[in-house]
Amino acid sequence: MKAVILAAGRGLRMMPLTENTPKPLLKVAGKTLINHTIGLLPPEVDEVIFVVNYLQEKVVAHVKDNHPNTRVRFLTQDQCDGTAKALELANPYLGKKKFLLLFSDDLHSPEAVRELSNHELGILVAESEQPERFGVVEVSDGKVVNIIEKPAKPKSNLVNVGVHLLDHRIFNYAAIKSPNGEYYLTDQLRALARDYPVSVVKTNFWLPIGYPEDLARAENCLQTRRPSGL
Secondary structure (H helix, E strand, O other): OOOOOOEEOHHHHHHHOOOOOOHHHHHHOOEEEHHHHHHHHOOOOOOEEEOOOOOOOHHHHHHHHHHOOEEEEEEOOOOOOOOOHHHHHHHHOOOOOOOEEEOOOEEOOHHHHHHHHOOOEEEEEEEEOOOOOOOOEEEEEOEEEEEOOOOOOOOOOEEEEEEEEEOHHHHOOOEEEEEOOOOOOHHHHHHHHOOOOOEEEEEOOOEEEOHHHHHHHHHHHHHOOOOOOO
8 A cells, every 4th residue: 555645835834933844844742743644654555655845855855864664755746736736746656556645744543544544445534623624524324425625614523634545536536726726635535425435434633733832732732642653
């Protein structure tokens, strides 16, 4: 199995911390965010594809220095035009088998990721007290029924936490250009779930890292509630 890790963003909300350091190389509990993400991958992952852009030379050097025994490939997203376009870059290298898709900057439960990898298609979700801030996932019989990005009136408190198990079929659906000019995965995932069963795996540990204060919050949380493997 292959994994795709998206690490191209500028991390503007993390400024000034990301002025000279790419967001994936910021540290929580003595470990870079990207190392936390790599540590999530189950043993059957035999190649990791990184999509990079901002300060990419630092990301490439860090991964090669810290994971010399991992088979890696780096792809440059010249225009940061959304997650769908980032994943599209990896398409020629993925083949027909299922693969994991993750972002490089959130903390997750390795056990939940391993459970997800046992399915054919799936996404990881978590309960949220503010689901309107995220992609809300509507579920029936353990499968995705709908995904709506930041709805004003969410029909569910389950949100997409950015860990996906996909295969080549995701590329059968065109990404739609959003008003800000970027292409997001949400529309493709929604279309995929209409045609094929996409399993939902619920996690009880997810720490999104979006702002500088989230790093301190994550440090405190890991001191009291560190999942095995983090």
